[in-house]
Amino acid sequence: xxxxxxxxxSMFIQEGEDVSMNCTSSSIFNTWLWYKQDPGEGPxxxxxxxxxxxxTSNGRLTAQFGITRKxxxxxxxxxxPSDVGIYFCAGHGGSNYKLTxxxxxxxxxxx
Amino acid sequence: xxxxxxxxxxxxxxxxxxxxxxxxxISEHNRLYWYRQTLGQGPEFLTYFQNEAQLEKSRLLSDRFxxxxxxxxFSTLEIQRTEQGDSAMYLxxxxxxxxxxxxxxxxxxxxxxxx
Numbered sequence: 060x061x062x063x064x065x066x067x068x069s070m071f072i073q074e075g076e077d078v079s080m081n082c083t084s085s086s087i088f089n090t091w092l093w094y095k096q097d098p099g100e101g102p103x104x105x106x107x108x109x110x111x112x113x114x115t116s117n118g119r120l121t122a123q124f125g126i127t128r129k130x131x132x133x134x135x136x137x138x139x140p141s142d143v144g145i146y147f148c149a150g151h152g153g154s155n156y157k158l159t160x161x162x163x164x165x166x167x168x169x170x
Numbered sequence: 171x172x173x174x175x176x177x178x179x180x181x182x183x184x185x186x187x188x189x190x191x192x193x194x195x196i197s198e199h200n201r202l203y204w205y206r207q208t209l210g211q212g213p214e215f216l217t218y219f220q221n222e223a224q225l226e227k228s229r230l231l232s233d234r235f236x237x238x239x240x241x242x243x244f245s246t247l248e249i250q251r252t253e254q255g256d257s258a259m260y261l262x263x264x265x266x267x268x269x270x271x272x273x274x275x276x277x278x279x280x281x282x283x284x285x
Contacts, residue, residue: 063212090272101174101261101276102213147212151272156201156265157226158274160212 065148065161072138073169080164081132082148090151091124091131092158095144102147106133138168172196174277176262182283183252190248191280195264202245203274204237205261206230213261213276219245252284 065082072078082091090109094102106117108124108131115122121134131150135142145163152159175194183189195202200221205213216235217227221242231237234252239245249256259281263274 065212092273094276099279099281101176101263101279104273104275107273149212154226156203156218156220156272157215158203158205158213160214162210162212 063148063150063159063161065164067164068162069165069167071167071169074138074140076138078135078138078142078166079132080146080148080166081130082150082161083130084150084152084159085129086152087128088131088150088152088159089128091122092149093120093122093131093133094147094149096147096163097144105146135166138166140168140170142166143168174262174264174275176260176277176280178280179278180281180283182285185254185284186251188248188250189252189282190246191260191262191282193245193247193262193277195244195262196275199264199266199275200242201265201274202239203263203265204245204247205263205276207259207261207279208257216247249282252282254284257282257284 092107093105096102106122111128113124119136147163148161149158177192202219204216207213217237219239234250237247259279261279263276265274
């Protein structure tokens with residue numbers, strides 16, 4: 060089955076720093092989505108990417124759909140304490156409904 | 171609140187009991203999904219509805235699990251004869267159907283603890 064490798068597993072950064080995380084797949088994906096999840100809550104959609112090479116921003120967040128369609132990255136600029144949480148990449152491979160998720164990147168921001 | 175709504179938020183049950191969870195999707199969304207998430211993992215796909223039709227079930231969904239979506243509106247997920255391994259967060263999501271817009275929006279989840 061399809062697998063997503065997400066890295067790093069965790070990050071500890073100082074407030075104001077930029078952070079980057081990425082996801083790679085063993086197979087081609089048609090869509091990449093990035094979600095943020097707070098403890099005890101459901102994932103919240105941050106950015107959706109639909110075309111290879113696409114670069115999309117949402118405030119301080121920027122994500123790109125890799126040219127090979129097997130990877131994506133998420134950058135967060137000028138981090139703030141409320142950025143703390145678990146960030147998941149997810150993608151649609153052969154189907155356009157079933158999402159495959161990575162294992163998440165736990166982000167801690169020290170004030 | 172027009173987001174995906176799940177009930178209950180938390181459920182503690184004894185092993186062997188049956189439990190039922192409810193999901194109310196975003197009103198104009200005709201696709202509804204159930205996912206399961208265990209600690210330290212990303213959500214895993216369980217099943218998917220297009221309106222009232224259940225179109226795919228993951229092999230993770232054993233015979234003890236059943237999901238319905240009568241009239242293509244809310245959905246229920248029932249687990250019979252619960253086992254400790256069923257302890258997890260059960261997430262419901264919805265999206266519009268077809269085309270290139272496949273963005274799934276998740277509810278807050280139901281945390282199941284089987285003791």
